[in-house]
Amino acid sequence: MLQVAVLGATGSIGASALDVIARHPDRLRATVLAAGQNVDALVALCVQHRPRHAVIAAADGYIALKRGLANAGLDTVAHTGEDALDALVAGDTCDTVVAAIVGAAGLRSTLAAARTGKRLLLANKESLVLAGELLMRTAREAGATIVPVDSEHNAIFQCLPDSHAHAGLARLILTASGGPFRGRSRESLRDVTPEQAAAHPKWSMGLKISVDSATLMNKGLEVIEAHHLFDVGADRIDVLVHPQSLVHSLVEFVDGSTLAQLGLPDMRTALSVGFTWPERIASGVGGLDLLAQGGRLDFEAPDVGAFPCLRLAYDALRAGGTAPAVLNAANEVAVSAFLQRRMGFLAIPAVVEQTLSALPPVSAASLDVLGDADAQARRIAEQAVQHLVT
Structure with missing residues (x-):
């Protein structure tokens, strides 16, 4: 039985992780749930999944969390703050950690999991962008397993199963949906609203990551992540816009072969891979019917003139x-x-x-x-x- 800590439990990735966990009660159990400020949502998740521990980041939410758990008749222990979260992640209450706290706030707990040799399902981009060398070195020294949960990096992870494949690697190709403004000129973006920027055409995500997708910064951060995860230089990592979001990444080898991982745009696939790799389990995601999806796959180059954040990310990686x-x-x-x-x-x-x-x-x-x-x-x-x- 895998004991799982879900950090960022009230977000979209947390919800997907808990959905997969609930499908396999004989193999997976959520033992730690952590959230930022939404006490009511965290208590509701505790009622559903009955973890041993619940952590709210905001100190002023601790009393409400403790009261809510007691009123629900749960024996889940309430905690607050980064120190408590780090201790739980590093302790024996979990052996698997879903790191889905958004932003730099997720770095400490991610490192705590890596430092203690846990299986780390990594959805917190900033841990790699801010401290990629440190995180990867820490994971290697502690024997931690890092499985990326971003669909693009998870696709590459599946296409590079061993060191022999990595030795023959020519380049990585990350795909991008293009976001809600694909094909628009830079000038036409001057007056777009937050609501328009957050309306992603394929993925259901939080506000910040949705805006990053609209600016292509999300893809730029993923280029930096790929560099650290797979030890590949910026000059061997390319980006292709693929509006259908069915091909999640491609891996080109020196013999001319290219492998791609395809699937419906649903984070539960990557999470299920992360929980039990190299074994596969049902995720709740259906198979891919290419004819039902329109029968075509389109690709185009990203427009870094209209969306310069991608170029800025490459510049930062090279610097x-x-x-x-x-x-x-x-x-x-x-x-x-x-x-x-x-x-x-x-x-x-x-x-x-x-x-x-x-x-x-x-x-x-x-x-x-x-x-x-x-x-x-x-x-x-x-x-x-x-x-x-x-």
Whole structure:
């Protein structure tokens, strides 16, 4: 019986993970559920899945969580804060961790899981973007297994099953849906709203990641992730826009072969792979009927003129050091400002580029260095936002 901690349980990936877990009560059990601020949603999940522990990040939600669990007649133990979460993730209450906390806030618990040799289903992009070298080194030294949950990286994971396949690797090709604004000119994006940017045509995701998909920053972050996960340089990682979102990634080999992983756009496939790989279990996702899906697969090059965030991510990866952390922090600030209607959609890459220019990269030698770069980038990005809106 796998004991699973689901971090970010109230989000879309958490919901998908819990759906897969519920389908296999003889093999999987959710023992730890963690959320950010939504106490009511967390209590409701505890009623359904009856974990041993529940963690709310916001300290002011602890009393409400404890009361809600008691009123529901549950013996689930309430906790709050990063220290409590790290201790649970590192302890014997779980052997598998779904890391789906959004943003830099998920880094500590992800490292805690890797440091103690857990199986880590990694959905928190920022852990790799901010501290990819540190996370991968930590996982190797502790014997942790990292299975990426992003559909693109999970596809590559399935296509590179062993070291022999990796030795013959020529390049990785990540696919992108193109988001809600595919095909539009840069000028036509000037007045788009947060609601339009969050209306992803294929995937059901949170607000922040949906906006990242609309700017193509999401794909840029995935390029950085792929570099760390599969030890491949930026020059051997390409992006293709594939609007059907059925081909999740392709892997090209030196002998001319190309392998692709296909499936319906549903995160439960990748999560089920993560739980029991190399064994496969039912995920609740149906098989792919290409004829029913329109009988065609289209591909096109990304438009980095209209969507410069993808180019900025490649620039940060090549610069190395703290540059990806600066990129990520500036983007989080910019997307938040856009969602708050403090600035326009086209200002997002402008804020990121200004921040990258203002903070030359230094060696990412420790979490302290990365934390300092993150904090500096946020201050500079916020100043850039203020300048843009005044």
